[in-house]
Amino acid sequence: MTPLGAATRAPADRSRATAWMLGGAGALAALAIWTVLSHVLATGGGVINRLPDPLIVARELLRYAVTDLGRDLLFSLRVFAIGWLLGAVCATLLGLALGRVQTLGDIVLPIVEAIRPVSSIAWVPLSIVWFGFGLTSKVFLVALAVFLVVIVYAVDGSRRVPADLARTATMLGMNGWQRFRSLILPGTLAEVLIGSRVSLMAGWGTVIVAELVAADFGLGAHLIAVEQSYNVPAVIATMICFGFTGYVMNAAFSRLERSLMPWRRDDVGRLE
Amino acid sequence: MSAPASAFARRIVLPALGVIIAVAVWEATVQGYRLPAIVLPTPDAVVAALVELAGTRAFWRDVGVSLYEFIAGYALGTIAGIAVGALMGESRRFRMMATPVVESLRFIVPFAWIPLTILWFGTSFTGKILLVAYAVFFVMVVSTARAIAHVEPTLSRVGTMLGMGRWRLAWQVHLRAAAPTIASAARAAAAIGWIAVVAAEYIGASAGLGLMITNAATSLATPVVIAGMIVIGVIGAGVSALIGWLSRARLDYR
Numbered sequence: 001m002t003p004l005g006a007a008t009r010a011p012a013d014r015s016r017a018t019a020w021m022l023g024g025a026g027a028l029a030a031l032a033i034w035t036v037l038s039h040v041l042a043t044g045g046g047v048i049n050r051l052p053d054p055l056i057v058a059r060e061l062l063r064y065a066v067t068d069l070g071r072d073l074l075f076s077l078r079v080f081a082i083g084w085l086l087g088a089v090c091a092t093l094l095g096l097a098l099g100r101v102q103t104l105g106d107i108v109l110p111i112v113e114a115i116r117p118v119s120s121i122a123w124v125p126l127s128i129v130w131f132g133f134g135l136t137s138k139v140f141l142v143a144l145a146v147f148l149v150v151i152v153y154a155v156d157g158s159r160r161v162p163a164d165l166a167r168t169a170t171m172l173g174m175n176g177w178q179r180f181r182s183l184i185l186p187g188t189l190a191e192v193l194i195g196s197r198v199s200l201m202a203g204w205g206t207v208i209v210a211e212l213v214a215a216d217f218g219l220g221a222h223l224i225a226v227e228q229s230y231n232v233p234a235v236i237a238t239m240i241c242f243g244f245t246g247y248v249m250n251a252a253f254s255r256l257e258r259s260l261m262p263w264r265r266d267d268v269g270r271l272e
Numbered sequence: 273m274s275a276p277a278s279a280f281a282r283r284i285v286l287p288a289l290g291v292i293i294a295v296a297v298w299e300a301t302v303q304g305y306r307l308p309a310i311v312l313p314t315p316d317a318v319v320a321a322l323v324e325l326a327g328t329r330a331f332w333r334d335v336g337v338s339l340y341e342f343i344a345g346y347a348l349g350t351i352a353g354i355a356v357g358a359l360m361g362e363s364r365r366f367r368m369m370a371t372p373v374v375e376s377l378r379f380i381v382p383f384a385w386i387p388l389t390i391l392w393f394g395t396s397f398t399g400k401i402l403l404v405a406y407a408v409f410f411v412m413v414v415s416t417a418r419a420i421a422h423v424e425p426t427l428s429r430v431g432t433m434l435g436m437g438r439w440r441l442a443w444q445v446h447l448r449a450a451a452p453t454i455a456s457a458a459r460a461a462a463a464i465g466w467i468a469v470v471a472a473e474y475i476g477a478s479a480g481l482g483l484m485i486t487n488a489a490t491s492l493a494t495p496v497v498i499a500g501m502i503v504i505g506v507i508g509a510g511v512s513a514l515i516g517w518l519s520r521a522r523l524d525y526r
Binding site for chain 2: 018019022023024025026027029030050103106107108109110111114115117118119121122123124125126128129130201204205208209212213223224226227230232235236238239240242243244246247250
């Protein structure tokens with residue numbers, strides 16, 4: 001697919017080694033800049049109140065990891081998983097209906113389009129009024145975030161049946177149900193899978209905001225608690241936990257997507 | 273039914289029918305279950321709240337503050353993002369060096385930075401401007417780098433053949449070839465940046481639309497909350513439509 005793909009094995013290995021070395025150098029340089037900055041800012045740093053050096057943050061991360069991280073992570077992930085499943089399933093079902101039944105789509109899709117620019121984040125205060133501070137309000141927000149992304153992919157996938165496949169189906173004398181099962185449904189699910197990956201970050205970001213605004217447990221609740229006690233190292237350590245979790249989810253899902261749909265190898269979300 | 277009439281039905285009549293049904297269901301839910309306005313106000317209560325908001329100075333101040341934070345951060349983030357992204361696209365070596373740093377920061381979504389920006393910058397505009405810049409920056413870096421690295425190699429070869437130097441090639445060929453992709457990224461970044469402003473204002477702000485709707489929520493003024501959400505949505509859609517239009521007019525030659 002890429003021009004690099006045509007190269008032979010040996011240069012590819014060498015270029016990978018270079019990438020590792022340069023990447024390592026870049027990461028080290030970033031850490032060095034961070035360390036220097038933390039010392040400069042410690043002695044009269046102007047607007048930035050305090051920047052702890054990487055070692056202090058690492059120590060804090062370790063301390064958090066052996067204490068409450070497991071509990072908080074589990075809590076946040078539970079909210080995320082329930083909301084994400086709920087949102088994706090609803091979006092798939094509704095997307096199929098709206099995509100295939102044209103009149104229904106014409107009536108309902110404009111409303112969906114009108115709601116879409118109101119990001120799920122804007123629903124946070126309303127969701128608290130409706131569902132309070134518990135699990136339900138966060139699940140609702142995550143489901144909404146995921147729904148608003150996946151519905152687009154579901155409608156698109158259900159409509160975009162390749163013309164030659166449709167003709168083949170007609171030629172084979174497929175009835176409506178057979179067409180749906182072997183033509184429309186797989187196409188839709190393939191798009192939904194992509195939409196689900198795209199929505200991962202929207203959903204995870206919504207978990208963060210929802211927990212920052214109102215939560216008892218979870219990574220976001222921890223983040224806001226350490227922020228209120230002015231514990232900058234713990235704030236940065238928690239941010240790293242958020243980033244790492246997001247990264248792992250994205251990587252796992254990209255891998256799943258590649259193995260389920262090897263023919264779409266080219267547009268998995270990566271830098272190169 | 274003739275073709276224009278059916279197009280009219282599909283574009284105007286059915287969507288209008290959808291809106292009417294939605295409003296009717298909304299109204300019927302409120303009436304049928306006798307929901308108090310705190311839980312779900314009627315559509316006309318929301319419209320009334322919108323009209324009342326539009327008459328107050330405080331509302332326009334909130335809109336102005338949020339827009340100011342957004343525009344300043346967006347400009348900063350887009351320019352920096354395109355610059356770094358272009359460097360990453362042009363130089364393989366720089367790309368390899370920067371990738372781990374960009375990739376690891378990229379996954380710390382802007383929302384996770386909100387508490388830290390409050391500790392560093394208080395509830396000032398600076399924190400929010402930098403937050404928006406951060407949000408926009410990574411969208412722009414990733415797509416600019418990818419777009420420039422994937423510019424049709426023939427174009428570069430033609431440029432080299434015409435005797436262009438590295439900088440001219442980068443500026444006059446690669447950046448222009450990548451412009452449509454950068455334009456669509458700029459549009460996506462606008463939506464993300466706008467919502468980052470709102471989220472930041474929930475958690476620590478002295479003015480802004482995010483603060484306005486959280487305050488309304490704590491005082492259980494649900495009509496104002498929904499009116500605020502509508503304003504946030506309309507501004508968000510307007511901003512990305514404007515940026516989409518501008519970038520299509522200026523950058524997209526396809």
